[in-house]
Amino acid sequence: MSTEQTEPHVPAQRTEEPDLSAAATASTRLLEVEDLKVHFPIRRGIVVERTVGHVQAVDGVGLGIDSGGTYGLVGESGCGKTTFGRAVLRLEEPTAGRVRLGGEEVTAMKGERLRRFRSRMQMVFQDPLGSLNPRHNVDMLLSEPLKVHGVGSKAERRKLAVETLDAVGLPKSVLERFPHEFSGGQRQRLGIARALMLRPDLIVCDEPVSALDVSIQAQVMNLLDELQDEFGLTYLVIAHDLAVVRHLSDRVGVMYLGKLVEEADSETIYERPRHPYTKALLSAVPQPDPEVEANRERIILKGDLPSPANPPSGCRFRTRCPWAEDICAEVEPEWREAAGGHKVACHFDL
């Protein structure tokens, strides 16, 4: 992928703020992402490929997660949340920006150093069947990360696999079984167990429960909670379901078309959303209560997500925003602190 810079580098808007608090938070801040960008080139041509534009999947996102905390990233399909999660883990090459995990700059690492460092950051995928090799039994699936990183002897790896299985609520007897023999919920437990095998600091959970039935979703969410306490994990949870994110996270960021539009503590953002998009999202989530449903006012957004290859000028949300005015098309709203720890990118105080 292209790493060339096609536009002048925009200085990160939020660099002033961490410097002051850096000393105080250095011990607790595990992940620090600054102005991360991932642009995918659009190529045309048969013999000679020319780059005719860029899909700005992630366009300047910065956030921080404290050790032992959970950051929830929400947004609709196509907003860039998955690409962001992958770029944090260097599974996608960032175009610009910095990612620091435990003080070490992940974006500056290369080759063997990066490969070794990967043991500290793992991922849980959405589709548990698609992310488990169908020809590997559970023993092989769980031992593989240890083998890759040269951890332990065969017997030790097996012992660790059994311990981890126990932690995710699966019996030792499943070691010889293959992914197709499990139910969806059990497969997701395996996916989580695999991510845990190297005892990482950070786990990026990309839509960890969306493929599961409701009653199983709750089991997996509770499991993630328990494991966080047990192993001292830090999570970046990426999901489209606001209720799931609220339940799992301490801090929530809302993404729209490659940018964060709002960020706050999870309690605050649901009680007092400040960005029109967050308001619309929250009002669109159906609540399992007919009384609430009958009385609520719904903000129905018009139209679909614009193309991230050619985002609207000014505020990216303005084409669908019920409150949009002229200024929204002209000036990009700055990422500002609206109240203590509550950040929003909107011209208005809604």
Next chain:
Amino acid sequence: MALLEVEDLRVAFGASTAVDGVSFSVPEGKVVGLVGESGCGKSVTSLAIMGLLPKGRGRKARQPVLAAASEPVGSGLKATAAAPQSIAASGGRSRGGADVNGRAVFDGTDLLSLAPAAMRRRRGKDLAMVFQDPLSSLNPVVPIGRQITEVLERHRGLKGDKASKEAANLLDRVGIPDPTRRLKEYPHQLSGGMRQRVLIAIAVACAPRLLIADEPTTALDVTIQAQILELLKDLVETEGTALLMITHDLGVVAGICDEVNVLYSGRVVESAPVRELFARPTHPYTIGLLGSIPRLDLPIHEPLTPIRGSIADVIRWHDGCAFAPRCDRVAAPCVEGEPALVGAVHAHRCVMAEEVA
């Protein structure tokens, strides 16, 4: 009498029973929900009503009715039509076909006993269906305009310009901007929400009296889901269409349904008017489902109370309550024979309900 009365519907695929005696009714201008998790038989129920299941060995000589031109067919159901005569003669295994028994009375006619040709005349006209995955339900190599006019030609006899004009009207009605241009586009050129709108346009093209929507918003984003649910609500209110809503999402149920039937392992375990169901859930499965959903309007660290085990842990209804292996209230009477569905307006299938209440 309601527009659609389903009585004791049973569907079996060979030895495994998917739907085990389901009864409910859908009155005109009302939205009735079938709720449950994967494998509970909710989709099979809808396909059976529409006559879209491949034929098994049981019942009268009904041909597989998958070739109907007017509506899209869910993927994976094709090509499973067994050779009916030979299997019926041997009385042996059915090869992938479904044995459908019971009645589905639509406006006085039992749909399940209709001949395929008669069913084809009704399907798409009197009753229509919206599927979950709009991309695999639309023909990828045919422009969407053609897919809509096909229904109009077949059932309403509209041709040429008249049909195209009506198709554009329909697209406009389901909220697709610039409908005349869109008619020439192919499904892959549309977004997920638009495809679902096209599917709804096809379904309502002949102003059906009954619309079956099988997880119509599951594949969509929440803001688009809100648009589609508004559209469906509007149809029910303005046209008096009866809507059978099949979903796993209790939030969607709370927002759109008037009556709800909760399915578990092929049977209705609880049925009630929507407010009643949410105010006083009685069956432990319903209670468990409600306890499993994180809610936006409750305190943030309210712990979830999931149902333990998985849908694979069942016993046969014949031997007791199929939910017993996962139930927290399970007691001896639960596994002593079939629990009956008791109650009229708010009915439940739990022998322990009275003790607890």
